[in-house]
Amino acid sequence: MTESLSFIFLNAVLANNFVLALFLGLCPFLGVSGKLDTAIPMGLATMFVMLVSSVCAYLINIVLVTFEIEFLRLIAYIAVIASAVQLVEMALKKLSPALFRSLGIFLPLITTNCAILGLALFQTFKEYNFTQSLVYAIGAGIGFILAIVLMAGLREKLELSTMPSITQGAAVSLMLGGLLSLSFMGFAGLGG
Amino acid sequence: MSKRSNDNITWDTFSEGLWRDNPVFVMLLGMCPVLAVTNSAINALAMGLATTFVLLASGALISLLRHSIPKQVRIATYIVIIATFVTIVDYAIQAISLDLYNALGAFIQLIVANCMILGRAEAYASRNRPLKSLTNALGMGAGFTIALLCLGVVREVLGAGSLFGIDLFGPRFEPWVVMILPAGGFIVLGAWLLLFEWLKQRKERLELEAAAETR
Numbered sequence: 001m002t003e004s005l006s007f008i009f010l011n012a013v014l015a016n017n018f019v020l021a022l023f024l025g026l027c028p029f030l031g032v033s034g035k036l037d038t039a040i041p042m043g044l045a046t047m048f049v050m051l052v053s054s055v056c057a058y059l060i061n062i063v064l065v066t067f068e069i070e071f072l073r074l075i076a077y078i079a080v081i082a083s084a085v086q087l088v089e090m091a092l093k094k095l096s097p098a099l100f101r102s103l104g105i106f107l108p109l110i111t112t113n114c115a116i117l118g119l120a121l122f123q124t125f126k127e128y129n130f131t132q133s134l135v136y137a138i139g140a141g142i143g144f145i146l147a148i149v150l151m152a153g154l155r156e157k158l159e160l161s162t163m164p165s166i167t168q169g170a171a172v173s174l175m176l177g178g179l180l181s182l183s184f185m186g187f188a189g190l191g192g
Numbered sequence: 193m194s195k196r197s198n199d200n201i202t203w204d205t206f207s208e209g210l211w212r213d214n215p216v217f218v219m220l221l222g223m224c225p226v227l228a229v230t231n232s233a234i235n236a237l238a239m240g241l242a243t244t245f246v247l248l249a250s251g252a253l254i255s256l257l258r259h260s261i262p263k264q265v266r267i268a269t270y271i272v273i274i275a276t277f278v279t280i281v282d283y284a285i286q287a288i289s290l291d292l293y294n295a296l297g298a299f300i301q302l303i304v305a306n307c308m309i310l311g312r313a314e315a316y317a318s319r320n321r322p323l324k325s326l327t328n329a330l331g332m333g334a335g336f337t338i339a340l341l342c343l344g345v346v347r348e349v350l351g352a353g354s355l356f357g358i359d360l361f362g363p364r365f366e367p368w369v370v371m372i373l374p375a376g377g378f379i380v381l382g383a384w385l386l387l388f389e390w391l392k393q394r395k396e397r398l399e400l401e402a403a404a405e406t407r
Contacts, residue, residue: 178378
């Protein structure tokens with residue numbers, strides 16, 4: 001594949017943003033975007049797990065292809081992601097208990113974030129090499145942070161305004177997501 | 193026959209997932225496939241059926257194995273079981289219809305990360321007998337499929353002017369392209385939620401008025 005690194009990066013951050021264009025990782029996007037204070041650590045943790053699992057998935061895929069057991073790919077990937085999350089959790093607990101406490105419940109939830117499994121699968125389908133996979137993971141992570149922080153900012157503003165009672169809750173978040181997604185469509189031609 | 197009363201399979205075991213605890217409209221679980229593949233009714237139906245199959249199969253197996261799975265590694269075990277069935281579905285769809293497989297893309301494999309399935313495994317299948325888990329999984333799957341169809345039908349009718357690929361309005365209809373695009377998914381689901389919330393509040397208000405009149 002001859003895609004340049006800058007193209008892969010811009011593509012993952014803006015044009016094919018994981019949350020707003022590919023619909024991956026919506027659970028944390030809707031669940032944890034209530035406040036900026038929680039949205040930013042969640043974004044960073046997700047990005048970190050994306051990096052770790054991207055590297056692991058790349059290595060695993062080499063093994064799977066050598067032994068011609070590609071049908072085990074899904075099981076291998078999800079097992080690796082689950083252990084990566086567990087590893088990050090244990091490492092954080094030892095190295096920075098303060099950060100661990102502030103992330104708390106969000107960390108284990110990253111396992112069921114489909115953005116991470118999606119990333120691992122997409123980089124395999126697109127046959128990216130090691131550097132390309134790494135750049136793709138960083139781009140996807142930044143894209144996720146961008147989306148969740150934008151959303152949290154909007155929702156914090158929205159709390160101060162009066163709305164009809166039926167729009168309170170998930171409905172208005174989805175409408176906001178729709179508008180954000182529309183505005184991100186403006187990037188569609190970028191880099192491509 | 194067990195003597196415990198909560199082992200009984202009632203209509204409620206099945207209907208819970210259909211309406212009261214509908215995974216999409218009420219619990220807001222498994223959102224990613226809901227929005228991503230519902231740009232046409234046929235994709236929505238296929239995705240709903242695939243997810244229902246995984247729900248049923250993993251629910252039955254986990255329920256059968258619920259006494260032999262150690263508590264500490266249960267989540268990992270559930271995920272491996274779910275991933276196995278998703279791999280089966282993935283290869284089955286590839287064999288049945290390559291067009292459908294290409295349309296759904298990576299989202300068949302992403303059923304693994306659908307939090308609804310893991311949630312059902314943890315909250316229901318690991319605590320109930322196989323038959324009861326199956327009934328409940330069937331209800332949840334049906335509720336999920338119906339929700340996907342609700343979105344898929346609206347988005348296809350407005351965004352392409354057709355339903356299940358059949359042209360509805362003739363050549364003079366100008367399709368609302370935005371409905372097919374990602375933004376449309378968010379907006380249509382938001383609109384459905386608004387509608388349900390409005391109906392709920394209206395029902396509560398009517399009940400209050402009725403109670404006030406009888407007093």
